[in-house]
Amino acid sequence: MSASGNTPVAPGGPLYPEGMTFPTLPERLKHVCAAAVLMPHGSPRLIESQSNDTWALDDARLGPVVLRVCWRGDVSRMARETAVLQQLPDTVRRPEVVGHGDLIVHGHPLSYSLTRRLTGRSLAEAWPGLTTAERRAxxxxxxxxxxxxxxxxxxxALADVVRARPGLAAGTVDDLVGADIAPLPVSRAVRLAEHVARMPYVDTGLMAAAVRLLWTLGDPEPTVDAPGRSGLVHGDLNLSNLWWAPDGTVSLLDFEWTRIAAPSLDLMRMCEYADDAVGGAGTYPSVLRMLEEEYPELFRTEGIARHVRLYVLAYSVRSLAIAPPDGPAASLPPGHALHRVRRIVAGRWPAPGALPDPLVAPV
Incomplete structure (x- = not known):
């Protein structure tokens, strides 16, 4: 369960109006269990996730399931995910949906989904203990x-559901952050960058340069939300959202950020993680090189290096809107999004050896 959907806190005020009480974690679980008519055996187990409340539980009626409660950002994304999971072809292995719904708690909208609980563990957890042959498989x-x-x-009809972003109607920064983890079209990322530029400890010159680069990298802009020109992407592809079963079968999890976009968008998170590697060593540089061998056409699409750079820059700007710097740049950890934005703008991204050659644009 990847940490890609945190709720932002806008500078200058709380996210929710004064006096409104947001439902706590136990309250959210209680109300959703009642709405879904769940009768768990024993205590539900909370699974680490930054986007939602995610619970593993054994239900008297449904058996072993995973309950995900969406309460941050655009909660309609759970309905989009459910619709996609129900209609994808069987060749796209994923958990079976056994329930979903929406409710209001303390005046706040929530949504939830229930899927069959798979045996095994995430590929991120399994990877260190796998053999070379198992990793390649x-x-x-x-x-x-x-x-x-x-x-x-x-x-x-499904394409229309996937494209819908009802939360964007208000046009706030929180709405932009909550709509997609890659804030595209470029105009969305630019709006967020202009917002970030007004935050403490942010160099306005850096963000102005980021805005210019966003427009440059987006010309011509890779298509998003255009049925007929692109198909579906997962939207948040990384090893935590891949499931390794005991028989070696791999399934895709967590389609909540799915959208209609160029397939190259599914390289964004892996490229972000790979950039953290030193000298190309580590898990994600290796994963990307194996993926290039197994899916070479994905890495050979026109403009791929420019697009990947655009995706990671837009994602990093969104990350800054979610978690702005709390001190001068020199005091921030190396992996902070502010450092990544600076390196992308300066042409020092990705780290040497981090990405396969087709994903690295000449500077």
Whole structure:
């Protein structure tokens, strides 16, 4: 469960109006269990996740399930995910949906989904203990599932559901952050960058340069939300959202950030993680190189290096809107998004050896 959907706190005030009480974690679980008519055996187990409340529980009626409660950002994304999971072809392995719904608690909208609980563990957890052959088999399956996903044409009605972003109507910064983890079209990322520029400890000159680069990298802009020109992407692809079963089968989890976009968008999170590696060593540089071997056409699309750079810059700007610097740049940890933005603007991204050659644009 990746940490990509944190709720922002806008400078100058709380996220919620004064006097409104937001439901606590136990309250959210209690109300959702009542709405979904769940009768857990024993105590539900909270699974680490930054986007939602995620629980593993054994229900008297449904058996072992995973309950995800969406309460931050655009909660309608859980309905989009459910619709996609229910209609994807069987060749895209994923958990089975057994329930979903919406409710209001203390005046706040929540949504939830219930899926069958898979046996095994995330590929991120399993990876260190896998043999070289098992790792390659896992990435080969990942490539196969991605190829099926990217090549599938969703029905028109489903495409309309996936494209819908009702929260954007208000046009606030929080709405922009909550809509997608890659704030595209470019105009969304630019709006967030202009917002970040007004935050303490942020160099306005740096953010002005980031805005200029966003427009440059987006010309011509990779298509998003355009059925007929692009198919579905997962939207948050990384090893935590891949599931390794005891028989070696790999499935895709957590489609909450799915959207209609170029397949290259599914490289964004892995490239972000790979950039943290030193000298190309580490998990994600290796994963990307294996994925390139198994899904070479994904890495050979026109403009791929420029697009990946755009995706990671836009994602990093969004990360700054969520977690702004709390001190001068020199005091921030090396992985802070402010440092990444600075390196992208300066042409020092990615780290040497981090990405396969097709993803690295000449400076």
């Amino acid at each position: 896992a990435i080969r399956q990942t490539a196969s599932v991605l190829r099926e996903l990217h090549g599938w044409v969703p029905p028109a």
